[in-house]
Amino acid sequence: MSPENPKPQILFLDAYDSFSNNITSLLTILLSAEVSVLPIDFPISDSDFASELSRYDAVICGPGPGNPYNQNDVGLINRVWEYDIPVLGICLGFQSLVVRFGGKVDRVKGGGLHGMVRAVEFDNEKEDIFKGVGKYKATLYHSLCGELGRDNRELKGLAWLEGEQKLLMGVRHEIKPFWGVQYHPESVCTGVEGNKVIENWWEEARRWNEERGRKVVTGEKKLAGAATRRSLLSLLGGTEEEERKDWWEEVEIGAVLNSVTVPLARGAQVPDVVEAVETEGGERIVLDSANAAPATSRADVRGRYSIVAAGLDEALRIEHHTGDEYAMIRVKSGKGLSVNLSQQVPVARYGGIWGLIAKFQEARRQDVDDGSNTPFVGGFMGYITYEQGLADIGVPLDQPRPHHRPDVCLAWVTKSIVVDHLLGVVHVQHLRSTGSMDDTWMEKTARKLISLQNTQRRPSFNLRKDPLSPRSRRLSKSTSVQTPMTKEYEDKVRICQEYIAAGESYELCLTDQTTITCAISDKPLANANHPVTPTQTQQRKKRRSSSSASLAPPSSWSLYKLLRTRQPAPFASYLRLGEATLVSASPERFLTYDRSGLCSMRPMKGTVRKSEAVSTLEQAEKILHVPKEEAENLMIVDLVRHDLHAICGAGNVTVPELLKVEEYQSVFQMITVVEGQLPNYGEKRGYTGLDVLAVSLPPGSMTGAPKKRSCEILKEIEGHKERSLYSGVVGYMCASGRGDWSVTIRSLFRWDDEQVVVDGEEGEEKQEVWRIGAGGAVTILSTPDGEREEMFTKLAGPLRVFGEAR
Ligand SMILES: C=C(O[C@@H]1C=C(C(=O)O)C=C[C@H]1O)C(=O)O
Numbered sequence: 096m097s098p099e100n101p102k103p104q105i106l107f108l109d110a111y112d113s114f115s116n117n118i119t120s121l122l123t124i125l126l127s128a129e130v131s132v133l134p135i136d137f138p139i140s141d142s143d144f145a146s147e148l149s150r151y152d153a154v155i156c157g158p159g160p161g162n163p164y165n166q167n168d169v170g171l172i173n174r175v176w177e178y179d180i181p182v183l184g185i186c187l188g189f190q191s192l193v194v195r196f197g198g199k200v201d202r203v204k205g206g207g208l209h210g211m212v213r214a215v216e217f218d219n220e221k222e223d224i225f226k227g228v229g230k231y232k233a234t235l236y237h238s239l240c241g242e243l244g245r246d247n248r249e250l251k252g253l254a255w256l257e258g259e260q261k262l263l264m265g266v267r268h269e270i271k272p273f274w275g276v277q278y279h280p281e282s283v284c285t286g287v288e289g290n291k292v293i294e295n296w297w298e299e300a301r302r303w304n305e306e307r308g309r310k311v312v313t314g315e316k317k318l319a320g321a322a323t324r325r326s327l328l329s330l331l332g333g334t335e336e337e338e339r340k341d342w343w344e345e346v347e348i349g350a351v352l353n354s355v356t357v358p359l360a361r362g363a364q365v366p367d368v369v370e371a372v373e374t375e376g377g378e379r380i381v382l383d384s385a386n387a388a389p390a391t392s393r394a395d396v397r398g399r400y401s402i403v404a405a406g407l408d409e410a411l412r413i414e415h416h417t418g419d420e421y422a423m424i425r426v427k428s429g430k431g432l433s434v435n436l437s438q439q440v441p442v443a444r445y446g447g448i449w450g451l452i453a454k455f456q457e458a459r460r461q462d463v464d465d466g467s468n469t470p471f472v473g474g475f476m477g478y479i480t481y482e483q484g485l486a487d488i489g490v491p492l493d494q495p496r497p498h499h500r501p502d503v504c505l506a507w508v509t510k511s512i513v514v515d516h517l518l519g520v521v522h523v524q525h526l527r528s529t530g531s532m533d534d535t536w537m538e539k540t541a542r543k544l545i546s547l548q549n550t551q552r553r554p555s556f557n558l559r560k561d562p563l564s565p566r567s568r569r570l571s572k573s574t575s576v577q578t579p580m581t582k583e584y585e586d587k588v589r590i591c592q593e594y595i596a597a598g599e600s601y602e603l604c605l606t607d608q609t610t611i612t613c614a615i616s617d618k619p620l621a622n623a624n625h626p627v628t629p630t631q632t633q634q635r636k637k638r639r640s641s642s643s644a645s646l647a648p649p650s651s652w653s654l655y656k657l658l659r660t661r662q663p664a665p666f667a668s669y670l671r672l673g674e675a676t677l678v679s680a681s682p683e684r685f686l687t688y689d690r691s692g693l694c695s696m697r698p699m700k701g702t703v704r705k706s707e708a709v710s711t712l713e714q715a716e717k718i719l720h721v722p723k724e725e726a727e728n729l730m731i732v733d734l735v736r737h738d739l740h741a742i743c744g745a746g747n748v749t750v751p752e753l754l755k756v757e758e759y760q761s762v763f764q765m766i767t768v769v770e771g772q773l774p775n776y777g778e779k780r781g782y783t784g785l786d787v788l789a790v791s792l793p794p795g796s797m798t799g800a801p802k803k804r805s806c807e808i809l810k811e812i813e814g815h816k817e818r819s820l821y822s823g824v825v826g827y828m829c830a831s832g833r834g835d836w837s838v839t840i841r842s843l844f845r846w847d848d849e850q851v852v853v854d855g856e857e858g859e860e861k862q863e864v865w866r867i868g869a870g871g872a873v874t875i876l877s878t879p880d881g882e883r884e885e886m887f888t889k890l891a892g893p894l895r896v897f898g899e900a901r
């Protein structure tokens with residue numbers, strides 16, 4: 096510390112862990128420190144590293160995947176021990192310290208203690224970092240552990256794990272200013288007494304510097320960066336008033352909200368509303384709180400609103416294929432005429448695809464009163480794939496990719512219908528730009544919705560009238576289903592556990608895909624971006640097929656209607672957008688943000704199938720409140736806190752609900768709510784919910800922790816198959832700043848360009864390909880058959896519905 100720099104200056108060496116931002120937040124708050132971050136693979140010479148270190152009072156070396164003997168895993172951490180500067184190593188950092196000064200690091204018995212919360216034992220009378228600290232439990236995230244060896248004269252053990260396995264939990268160097276802890280002080284489940292250890296360490300570090308007259312060099316630019324990201328908008332060059340050059344930059348600028356509210360017809364469900372106003376066969380986005388009706392489910396989460404996009408054929412669309420240097424901006428039609436405008440826009444101009452989207456949205460921002468009863472007045476609706484998320488965290492995709500589909504597809508929706516299930520009303524809304532000629536849509540739509548009231552209500556899904564009648568079941572002979580192989584899946588679980596035992600990952604969300612090929616259900620879209628040509632055509636052996644032209648298979652919309660009644664879910668959705676069709680019964684919210692900048696994430700981890708033996712919440716709680724399941728959830732909670740901290744910054748993330756069990760139609764799930772407040776929300780060029788979305792994909796509950804290394808490992812184990820829409824997100828970002836995104840799970844999807852050719856009775860026949868992804872988190876305590884069963888449980892819902900439909 097120096098007079099010019101009253102705040103402690105701390106350097107954090109980041110080993111690409113998914114908990115790093117939680118540590119920097121803890122240090123910033125607890126020590127009122129200024130924390131700067133340098134990744135462990137930052138290329139830097141010894142002399143530059145020495146100069147960089149001179150700018151700090153102390154260093155913290157972070158946790159991370161891998162092991163301390165592998166130089167690539169520890170990088171700069173292994174080099175810091177050569178300098179005279181106070182250091183605290185955490186987990187991997189601790190292990191590096193042990194190895195550097197004569198100790199050994201080996202695997203712990205049983206393969207790892209990830210997410211376990213255990214009591215730490217120490218002598219709190221002796222002078223050192225544990226002095227005066229009361230008893231506490233700490234979260235562990237390690238598979239490896241340090242041992243000092245009998246004649247180690249350099250390091251001294253300070254703390255151990257209570258119980259049989261007396262694993263080393265804390266050390267210090269006898270002479271040098273180096274300390275280390277094996278546990279994770281920043282975890283939400285580490286007791287607050289643990290904070291005293293950090294404060295004591297800082298006191299020791301400060302004293303060491305003072306005694307030696309070591310002063311921080313000030314006034315020179317640090318190579319390390321800030322702990323939080325800058326906002327997407329602040330990274331954009333140019334001014335707001337900058338001349339708009341391209342046609343698309345003018346689209347829907349200065350629009351004004353018009354809306355009319357009508358009562359929701361009694362007994363009408365979201366599909367009835369959709370069918371009353373839109374004709375089938377076109378593009379469609381329906382974000383459906385499918386369990387809103389009290390009778391459908393006892394799940395705790397019940398969405399209040401459902402949002403339907405209208406007039407999609409005229410909506411501007413931003414599409415981006417991950418790996419391309421450009422985004423496609425398209426408008427298919429306008430004022431009732433086909434225009435087919437499209438333009439390739441280089442994303443580098445905006446710092447990437449998220450910058451482009453942020454800028455587009457900011458120019459169309461609507462100020463809506465926070466007390467407003469509509470979550471969405473217009474704005475982006477669409478999907479983002481898992482692969483876009485991979486690219487965002489620096490996991491390269493295999494090239495060449497087997498297709499050229501959009502990984503980000505967002506439509507700027509200006510006509511929308513919002514169902515408020517709580518108040519029993521429907522808002523018909525039009526965000527009308529000045530040039531718009533269409534002033535009758537709202538009235539016409541409202542009239543249709545009112546007349547819905549007068550029509551005889553029938554259940555939203557009627558097996559007799561819908562094309563899913565028993566007659567059409569004959570089609571099932573031409574449908575083929577390929578589920579994952581039982582043994583192969585179990586082997587993959589074992590491989591995951593081998594990676595975990597080696598310290599490479601703490602938890603891996605293993606998944607696989609089921610493919611279904613069947614007769615083509617949806618008519619091709621008029622004005623499709625790409626003609627429907629089978630790109631993945633395969634010839635199959637001639638086999639009997641009973642398909643008949645007169646028996647049309649059920650459309651994806653019919654399939655959706657059946658799924659939403661069989662598996663009512665708070666985040667259900669139906670999308671037919673461009674080449675993608677998605678039929679989803681997702682129970683999992685990824686991220687929502689409101690008009691005051693409050694962001695909330697809801698990771699779900701821990702699943703138990705409903706059965707006769709487990710039919711009540713109390714029974715499920717007994718099964719899920721066990722160390723294995725809680726650890727699974729906790730790891731993702733700490734990961735999600737890290738993702739939120741990256742934008743919300745130190746001290747702005749809380750966990751209002753931890754490890755809560757909820758009931759759904761066929762499963763019980765354990766969830767946690769993590770919240771973050773965007774700092775200085777509403778400031779010009781400040782943060783928006785999009786910043787959080789962009790930094791936290793792919794959803795941590797679908798990857799495991801640490802995210803990056805886990806995704807790399809999963810890519811190998813899952814055989815380099817793209818997960819595509821599955822494990823991605825679907826949702827909206829309102830022009831008013833609000834947004835809500837669900838994790839795409841418990842769903843079926845298909846792409847128009849994926850077709851196979853089979854030999855039917857009447858010659859060659861094209862078939863479409865549906866995919867269902869399913870999986871679960873593998874930890875060291877998982878059993879291969881338990882994981883296999885969990886995957887099949889999750890697969891069963893959508894698959895059964897498909898079976899019923901065909
Ligand atoms: C992987 C899936 O689900 C994810 C994994 C869960 C788990 O491991 O318990 C729970 C919810 C999802 O985050 C899936 O549904 O396919």
Ligand SMILES: NC(=O)CC[C@H](N)C(=O)O
Pocket residue numbers: 157158159160161162185186187188236237238239240597598599
């Ligand atoms: N959290 C960590 O730093 C883990 C360190 C090491 N990879 C282990 O598993 O033991």
